[in-house]
């Protein structure tokens with residue numbers, strides 16, 4: 001059941017298994033992307049801690065070729081899908097900003113109020 005401080009993003013099945021999808025919430029400046037692996041999801045603010053700019057170079061392009069890591073295509077930083085931590089590249093020690101998303105009855109829900117980036 002959805003609480004009053006959550007809103008639906010999309011259905012889980014709208015994201016192919018092992019892939020990612022980016023979203024631009026309507027009337028908001030912040031962007032979010034979701035990585036799906038089976039029934040599990042991880043969601044982050046689409047802003048790289050290196051320069052606080054979007055990670056994707058094209059729609060929904062957030063993952064490495066093998067699908068095991070998140071990649072920022074601006075300068076090639078790699079991030080853990082599970083933790084959001086930078087594990088290779090220019091911002092080791094920094095992390096993506098997690099979004100507490102969850103799946104309810106096949107629907108991905110995110111908070112109405114998303115975390116803000118420092119810039």
Ligand code: FES
Nearest residue numbers: 048050072075077
């Ligand atoms: S902005 Fe992401 S690696 Fe530089």
